[in-house]
Amino acid sequence: MNHRIVRIHPKDNVLVALQDLEAGELYSIEGVEGILQAPVSAKHKFSMEDLHQGDLIYMYGGIVGKAVVDIPSGHPLTTSNVTHEAESFGGKTEDYHWEAPDVSKFQNRTFQGFHRSDGQVGTGNYWLVIPLVFCENRNVDTIKEAFLEELGFAKPNPYKQLVKEMALHYQAGDQAAIANLSVSTFTERKDLKLFPQVDGIKFLNHQGGCGGVRQDSEALCTLLAGYINNPNTAGATVLSLGCQNAQASILEQKLKEMNPDFQKPLIMLEQQKEGTEQQLLTHAIKETFLGLAEVNKLRRQPAALSKLTVGLECGGSDGFSGISANPSVGYAADLIVALGGKAILSEFPELCGVEQELINRCVTHESAEKFSALMKSYAAAAEAVGSGFDMNPSPGNIKDGLITDAMKSSGAAKKGGTSPVTDVLDYGEIVRKPGLNLLCTPGNDVESTTAMAGSGANVILFTTGLGTPTGNPITPVIKVSSNHRLVERMPDIIDVNTGYVISGEKSIQQMGEEILEQVIAVASGEMTKAQKLGQDDFIPWKRGVSL
Incomplete structure (x- = not known):
């Protein structure tokens, strides 16, 4: 990977900045050369060729937007010059062949469950x-x-001691001492x-x-x-x-x-x-x-790794999520599936634009039709109240480079790896078949993780680029960062750092194997950062419109 820019798929007509780039910089990748017309922040995209009004924008090999004005080569993509556009989808159009990853090093591994x-x-x-x-x-x-x-x-709560000390100083008339108090000075209870x-x-x-x-x-x-x-x-x-x-x-x-x-x-x-x-x-x-x-x-x-049911989630996504964290988790999911385990890909509003790919990956026509029907029904419900999947990206997503729902979805779907889809589940249905299962949930982080635990996930892999403390009451949530800066800024919530993919120090395959090792450790009783914080998030979905 070029350490400054990347073209994710040969069909793409935009490039992603891996570092902050200045106006006037020369860029060269895969025989394409140009000059940046304006500064491009890390995680954001810029055109690698002249785009005219109405031209389609391609990333990950698929449609992720449409130019609403002419966009010169080397110009950043923004919400003012690009709008949401996604691939259409229908029935299953082709058979799917899967090249399973090599699982020899994990073949005889177990976890303690x-x-x-x-x-x-x-x-x-x-x-x-x-x-x-x-x-x-x-x-x-x-x-x-x-x-x-x-x-x-009970989880130790150093903040109770902090308040107690503040009250004592206040009663003693020494309010100035309050500024010097820190929770790190208090001894945790060891019940x-x-x-x-x-x-x-x-x-x-x-x-x-x-x-x-x-x-x-x-x-x-x-x-x-x-x-x-x-x-x-x-x-x-x-x-x-x-x-x-x-x-x-x-x-x-x-x-x-x-x-x-x-x-x-x-x-x-x-x-x-x-x-x-x-x-x-x-x-x-x-x-x-x-x-x-x-x-x-x-x-x-001891239990075989085939007894793992791993939920796949992303939240607080950034422009690197679909390049580092999500494909790394996807590779780990492929390893688990190849070992006979189960994986759950949910967040249906964040599969917008990749429906046809997932439909073609369905093992049966019945599953393909069920997925198509659920997606169309969900989209229609959103449109009926004046909304739509195109409104899914949050302000934080947009600020960090995910400017259309299809762009966000194409990267989010990478969590599902490349294995065939063995089953499609509506909200509340439990996972029964080994392999990759699609579960209808909102894109809302907690509504989705809540649903995956309800469907049987005994571990959840959660990618993030911006940072989120989300956890679950009964299913350990392993937080996977897309970049180094997040780990430096919020080390108390991150379990695995895939920023090494962006910096070129590790491959997606290497990170995927490291993630599986972390899954085995957590499945055997090692606590995640979310568990240590006592982060027990639980929100049932009422089947109203939630993106």
Whole structure:
């Protein structure tokens, strides 16, 4: 790779700046030479040939935009001279042949996981406490307050000590001393967990379960059933008010449909039957404590890498994400698929423009038709409320070089690697088939990661160029940076740095293998940065328009 500019695909008519470039600089790549007409910031694109109004812009070998004015060679692409344009798509037009990567070095590798009676293997061992309706959120919070501190699961909070010290200085009349306080000077608590084989007790508060339409409550029950069924979950306590739309019977039916062999401990309590709040909470806390004691008997044991189900996510993307982080994660996904594991590519608004490629990668015509139908339905729903996929890029995306949705999507799709698509899933459906699965979710980071965990992901790979702390309550989220600067600026949230691809020090294949090594370590119990921060993000999707 040229260390200053790159042409991603031979069909592309734009180049990407890998470093800040000045006006008047000469550029030369693949026999094409020119002079920059204006400064181009790193991560941004510029035309490598004269483009006329109406000409199509190509990146990654596909259409990512259209010129709205003439753009001279060597001129930057911006939101003022380029608009969104994407490839059209239809049915499956060709068979797909996949060259699987060499997996010999990983062939006999294992991870240390928790084996469930139904054959699933968890990368963690969590107990869930779930409200079926928002009316129970306060009761869930009360259980949380009672358990975490006393059982040693509470995350150290140096900021509490900071506030305490500030209050003491204020009371002593020494406000000037407050400016010199730092959380790094406080000693963290080292509580010993009463149940050391339990990785955590997680509390999934939400604002659903009643009101709205019945489909919302049914979708919520499906999602919660997926979380209980997830291999990382050891058992669960579910609190119901009793009169809400999201009935306990619906949750039980969804669980039965997902997993007829479900055998995990499951405590279901209804407040309107239990009586007083005190009676409900006392019953819930006692039963949950006994459940924790039972699942604490489980131990990590070796498991084949084929037991991995890896979610593929991107958020806070930048102009390097589709060049370094996403293709590196895609190579890791290909390795996992070649080893017999499962991978999940979601965020349907961020697959705009690459639909035909994914349709052709579908193993069956049924899957291809299902994907096409879901994409068209989603796009139509967005347009019906005056929006559209073209409005997906955030201000941060645009500022860092992703100026159209198709440009963003073409890079985002690289997380899915190159393997065939073995199944297409609607929101809430669980992954059953080995290989690459497409899951219908919004592009919103947390709505998407929430859905992938509900569909069975036991690890999530999350790429970012701008930085985001996103995590998940039960599924470890490995954060992958697209560039060196992010790692230097926010080292507390990044687990893997693929900036070495941009600087030319490592190949995508090398980074992909390093990412798989990190997956194995995390699947065996090593904590991610998001877990260390206690970042437990959970947002159910109500199937309204969310990009």
